Amino acid sequence: MGLVCALVYLLAIVNFLPFAFKRDIVAVTSGAGRKDLLQEGQDIEMGRFLHRFPLEKLASYGFAYGTLASVTILGILDDSFDMRWRHKFFIPAFAALPMLALYFVDFGVTHVVVPAPLRQYVGELVDLGGFYYLYMAAISIFCPNCINILAGVNGIEVGQSLVIAFLIVLNDMLYILPIVHQPHPAADSHLFSIYLLLPFIGVSLALLKHNWFPAQVFVGDTYCYFAGMVFAVVGILGHFSKTLLLLFIPQIFNFLYSAPQLFGVVPCPRHRLPRFNARTGLLEPSVATFTNEKPLRPLVGEALKLLHRVKLLRVQTDATGRVTETSNFTILNLWLVWRGPLREDRLAMEVLGMQTAVGLLGLWVRHSLALVLFTADNRF
């Protein structure tokens, strides 16, 4: 059902375009008296001049649209052809190619600002060159897959996407409110981000209404790809990818936490979503079990017991001390280990609350610490 979201979203963006540029069209056509719109002399790294018509903004919309349409196609293919995970993982990178191409052709900025403490070693700016494109491709792969992994409970995929979207909009607003010196150099890219996120929030709220517990529809991988790519697009084209990653901390934690099972160090069952206890009507942590025929390697077993001791897992051992089962390595299961059995919507609500809190904390840290690390927060 994420497909419906994505299609309506694309339609919404297209219909928004005339409004985004009306002022510029009027200025170009009428010309008279609007000299303040002639933005000459604004030199960006590429030595290019903005002129009466913000064509680079237009190109940004075009390629953003192209990227999101591509990821929708690939989402449909994924849901139709049921691909293997190792193929699905890289799909978003292909969908992101239009955006990378735009970046290459239009911005070409591959420098990163070095944190103050390191400047004496490497200088103020470091040019990552081609690696910057790998970094952007990595973000494009990362966001959709992260949303996809933190899944399995009604409403959690749409819910986490909405939380992240609201947090990004909150961050964007910091740059466009009158409290900062206007026009802020980053104001335009944050406005662009808001214009792309508001329709996203619109279509996602509609989907959430049908997907929240008890769900009437499922969202499919299409939604995860679509949502993740919206975030990647606004983060990359808005030049705030590091801030974006801050908001993804719970997802990053979930991914790292899942890694042992994803990469086969610990055996991984077909499904890892929390187990439903029909008698109580509550969700409990689901487990992976180990038998005598498929014993755990002793070293891994010891590591699991250690994690159990620091409360990052729930492990069961038999009389000989050999590990027989462990809770699955997902944040949803971990939450249930900590909080005990919960009803599905309660679990979703608490995890989303955690996401919100962590995100807000992250934004606060970013804007406060930025001053310390980079000697200037670009908000001011």
Next chain:
Amino acid sequence: MQDLTRPETYALTGLSLASLAILVNAWRRDGEPLFASVAISGIAFAFTYALIRWTGEVFVKRGYKGRDLSKKNAVEIPEAMGLVCALVYLLAIVNFLPFAFKRDIVAVTSGAGRKDLLQEGQDIEMGRFLHRFPLEKLASYGFAYGTLASVTILGILDDSFDMRWRHKFFIPAFAALPMLALYFVDFGVTHVVVPAPLRQYVGELVDLGGFYYLYMAAISIFCPNCINILAGVNGIEVGQSLVIAFLIVLNDMLYILPTVHQPHPAADSHLFSIYLLLPFIGVSLALLKHNWFPAQVFVGDTYCYFAGMVFAVVGILGHFSKTLLLLFIPQIFNFLYSAPQLFGIVPCPRHRLPRFNARTGLLEPSVATFTNEKPLRPLVGEARRAAPSGQAPARAGGCYGAGDGDEQFHDSESVVGVAGAVAGGQAGDGGVGYADGRGFAGVVGPT
């Protein structure tokens, strides 16, 4: 997964390596977009060819299949292979972009000594100046890409959900919205030049205003559907698209050859058209190889939408939509000719593709039959008899409907009683009808 044969592997690998060499060379020489486009098209051909062979089974397994009715043994082959074409095409366009703009990037970054690239003072209708970096060209590529990606999505939905014709007809208009938005925001030119004889009445230019957008939307609806109607015989959809593509490229070359005064004002938009068409030719040739008689794959509505939209995009963004319509004359004729059946004046059977005669192994015109229970209106019958067609009189035909007539999602239809085009294959449409169970019996009056 079906493998390529050894000769195929060698040929494709050789082609890919040669194309790659040209590509690397082009990159070193500041982009050389034309050569890069040819090279990328070559790689696109090889990649599409291989992908079609490799993914055929997956398509069949997922239900995207059809039975070729015009064969002695109606085998089941993969359907909707146009999707593979469209995806490789999109990838090709994206990979072409750096080559298209390399020269401009170099000029902007190095700056020194390339003053000839400062194209100031070039006033277009909107009073805009081109500057060092041709951003409006970049925007054109972006929205063209967005339009073609959208039509691919809608093509997939069509082949997956089997929509009704009255819905499918308008699909391309939605896919074309990005292009219309670009036109509105960036060009805004809605004047048309009036033919000389009429100028004394209406003046030299007439501003169509909003109607121009309707006109562009109409072209976007028209091209895909036209290709879809002229269908039903192995290879005809891809074949007609390739013919049209080659003709457009031929027309484009007239504007960029040294025989005309360079730089011709329209040279840029025709180059843009060529850059979009060469990869299309590449992927379509690969598909044709598998779709030509006897077909190993079907192309699906996805291909018709994709191809039609490529033509609409180059025609509209290249500002030669009327020339484009000239090249669609056979399709226009087919559409008008089908109109009586499409709009129900003459009853329309489920399928209208030519009928396969298993004994001779040849195709014959298919028919719509009329019985005493469902007689033809007398007026319509008389019109048929007097039909001044050079061939056998028009039989009542089937409704234009889903995809090409080769494929069958509803494989219960028999070929008997199916109406179709006249013999000679001129208007060999194979529209599958949405006659919703309307049946016929009886015969059209003698000719």
